[in-house]
Amino acid sequence: MYQAPRGTDDVLPEEFPYWQYIQETAASFARRYGHQPIRTPMFEQAGVFIRAVGEGTDIVEKEMFYLRTEEDLVLRPEGTAAVCRAYLEHGMFNLPQPVRLFYFAEAFRYERPQAGRLRQHTQFGVEAIGEEDPALDAELIDMLWRLYASLGLQNLTLLLNSIGDRACRPRYLEVLKAYYADKLEDVCRDCRTRYERNPLRLLDCKQESCQPVIAAAPVITDYLCEPCRRHFDRLQEYLTAIEIPYTPAPRLVRGLDYYTRTVFEVVPEGAGSQGTIGAGGRYDGLMEELGGRPTPGIGFATGIERIILNLKQQGLQPPEVPGVQAYVAHLGDAARLPAVRLTRELRAAGIRTVMGLGGRSLRAQLRHANAVAARYVLIIGDEEAASDTVQFRDMAEGAQQRLPRGEAILTLSHALGTEVR
């Protein structure tokens, strides 16, 4: 038997209420903040991500799905870089800035699957490009935070940090490396590698043995240049003003190289390693990396599957999605065509309808109607077919009456509270 590929999930009908609920809520939030939808291809030239996400990152180095082509195409491993490519390609810098966008996009990463970590997952992403005002940072953080609240998620923590920019980060990294220089024997092997390749990630090490070293390490926020300092201070001012309870996280860094200044992450209480449900940050250097003019930007992404995981853990149910409203049961050869026509008419009237199939007994059809939770059943037999009437049955009440066909449709529409079109 075939199985879905490793690390992928089928989303079955019973799961769809979650998806619909989250997507509708998220889209409505994005629009409320002035954002418009965008959709980019599932695959891109590999360079888009190599340039944007960074050559030394895990995503680029070992997690991209390369397609079998000569063009070096890869399945999109994240959303931001692709949207920035589209921004440049379509000259969106000619639009009123900032350009505010949102999207739902599948992302693909070749990783070892775990609960909350899939090879294909879906992100709700939001980007605001072309403005560096920290008030914009605050807006996006606000959107993400309120979205979770609106979905009913509890006990979340918003971690916030600034990782500086090209002006001040190199200086900090030197300080950090100087600090680590005489401690390399005390830290784990990975950290020794990080020391050479990506010192910022030293702070992110989870090894027990490295914690004391990290705890005493110099903190980047003490080394921010004046503009970054100011940006970060303002952002915190704004967040406080709009009552977003953030937690300063001076050691928070992110695994994508394009981030500058603001970075943030939302984690549930008691989060494991797959805990982060949403994260983002500013990427003021990214457009240049992709060959465009210097253009600031900020965005976030949140994983739909992880949101669902947390909704379930917290016992939160999505609103029910409507099911079948009417069922057309029929028996006898004379009722065959009238039943098909009636079904057609009901659907034309906007009523969600299914018809009994397979020439089954009336008993079987009613049982079926009950199983698919149809509230009303319209029954046509020989007599009804001959007189152009139907038996109109309310399954919940158990009441039934014979009505002329047209009247039955009106009665049904009325009962369902819908208008016949």
Add this chain to the structure above:
RNA sequence: GCGGCCAUGGUGUAAUGGUCAGCACGGCAGAUUGUGGCUCUGUCGGCGAGGGUUCGAAUCCCUCUGGUCGCCCCA
């Protein structure tokens, strides 16, 4: 990419080397002429795949596949 645990019908499970792999839920059908939910009866359907050990394997061993937990990384 590293380490641990796990794998029986669609779902949840029982059977720890030896009767046709049992049960529940579920699907379908039936319980007199054209009426659902409850009940009863019948029926459908399984040892993840491939090797090996053994007289004999769901059960022991190996490989693969998949899941899961921790690490790494990330949404």
